[in-house]
Amino acid sequence: MGTGILTINPDALAKNWQALDGMSNQAVETTAVVKADGYGLGAGLIAKRLMREGVRIFFVAATEEGVELRKAAGDTLDIRILSGHMAGDTELLRDFDLTPMLNSVDQINRHFDILSDHPFGVQLDSGMNRLGLEPAEWDSVKADVLAKSPVLLMSHLACADEPENPLNAQQLTCFHEMTDGLDVPRSLAATGGILLGPDYHFDLVRPGVGLYGGAPFTNAVPVINLSLPIIQTRDVQPGEYVGYGNGWQAQTPAKIATLAAGYADGLIRAMGGKETQIFAGDTACEVLGRVSMDMLTVDVTHLETVPESLDLICEHQSIDDLADKAGTIGYEILTSLGARYTRRILGE
Ligand SMILES: *Cc1c(COP(=O)(O)O)cnc(C)c1O
Numbered sequence: 001m002g003t004g005i006l007t008i009n010p011d012a013l014a015k016n017w018q019a020l021d022g023m024s025n026q027a028v029e030t031t032a033v034v035k036a037d038g039y040g041l042g043a044g045l046i047a048k049r050l051m052r053e054g055v056r057i058f059f060v061a062a063t064e065e066g067v068e069l070r071k072a073a074g075d076t077l078d079i080r081i082l083s084g085h086m087a088g089d090t091e092l093l094r095d096f097d098l099t100p101m102l103n104s105v106d107q108i109n110r111h112f113d114i115l116s117d118h119p120f121g122v123q124l125d126s127g128m129n130r131l132g133l134e135p136a137e138w139d140s141v142k143a144d145v146l147a148k149s150p151v152l153l154m155s156h157l158a159c160a161d162e163p164e165n166p167l168n169a170q171q172l173t174c175f176h177e178m179t180d181g182l183d184v185p186r187s188l189a190a191t192g193g194i195l196l197g198p199d200y201h202f203d204l205v206r207p208g209v210g211l212y213g214g215a216p217f218t219n220a221v222p223v224i225n226l227s228l229p230i231i232q233t234r235d236v237q238p239g240e241y242v243g244y245g246n247g248w249q250a251q252t253p254a255k256i257a258t259l260a261a262g263y264a265d266g267l268i269r270a271m272g273g274k275e276t277q278i279f280a281g282d283t284a285c286e287v288l289g290r291v292s293m294d295m296l297t298v299d300v301t302h303l304e305t306v307p308e309s310l311d312l313i314c315e316h317q318s319i320d321d322l323a324d325k326a327g328t329i330g331y332e333i334l335t336s337l338g339a340r341y342t343r344r345i346l347g348e
Helices: 010-021 035-039 043-051 063-073 090-095 105-114 135-147 166-179 191-196 319-326 330-336
Strands: 005-008 057-060 078-081 098-102 121-123 224-236 254-259 277-280 283-288 296-299 309-313 342-345
Touching: 010 043, 035 043, 035 063, 035 330, 043 057, 043 063, 057 063, 063 078, 063 090, 063 098, 090 098, 098 105, 105 135, 135 166, 254 309, 309 319, 319 330
Parallel strands: 005 342, 057 078, 078 098, 098 121
Antiparallel strands: 005 224, 224 254, 224 309, 254 296, 277 283, 277 309, 283 296
16 A cells, blocks of 8 residues: 555544534524535535535535535535636536625626526625625625525634634624624624634534534544555664755664655645654654655654554544644645545445
8 A cells, every 4th residue: 555544534524513513503504614625525425424414505615616516415405605606607606506605796796697596695794804795885785685685694704713802703793783684694603603602603604624623623523534654664873864955863773664645645844843743553653854745754763563554643643733733724734635645434
């Protein structure tokens, strides 16, 4: 086996969905965000598993992702497009029955001009300044939009993973001001917003990263395991160097294992030389020197027997632990997981 093995546990993902669903009132609809191919784990796989939990609405970023999801998971799910109705999307939106979340006055005009009977939602900017209509823009089109019965009014929180951040309450107030009394379903919360409590839940919540086992949902159960095979081991003497740029030097006799995964598999170079660990069962080993494109090197001197593979993401090291060491976030670790891994889906 020349590639790493990425094991995905759809039942664990379903548990995370149930836990997040359980945090809001029963009347609140808990959807799922499966953009970027389900945060790198496979949007079709995840949608099919979550449909068994009763999930009906799925969000993706791009219309093209919506098309893939429709083909993979069938006709019954309600697929919503966060990038809205962009130039060139019209036929795909219509043919694959995808619902754009319109996010500018231009998009609203485009949609009403060329797909006027097709369902849509609207994104409002409550302070993140990324997507959505600002309050004054919303005022200018609100009456026309409401006349066409949008399926959803939504906004997104910029700092929901920081409960103390005053922007959360400001965005909440702004969203209320823009949407109170309009009789259209509303949504403000992603994973972080769900954890902020019921004031943030409105009619529909949109968890993404928490489903996949990532922060800020710290009680998530792990959904993936990543195991990397050892290609060879060697003994090095004090003074010898390992890897590109002589990234590490042995001080004492050491045994080095070379593993078959590198930055081309999403193990970003920033993981090198940062006390990143990798596990032989319960025993931690240190990743040494620089991460190469297809390989990384590990100190296995202290192992009595060297196993065939070591676990990089496992019960001892979560995606967020790994992200912390590499100076990034779990989202980036997940969505960078490489195409070369052999994927094992538990339960299949
Ligand atoms: C990505 C995204 C989500 C999901 O966010 P998580 O932090 O992964 O839960 C929800 N809504 C919008 C608009 C998004 O872009």
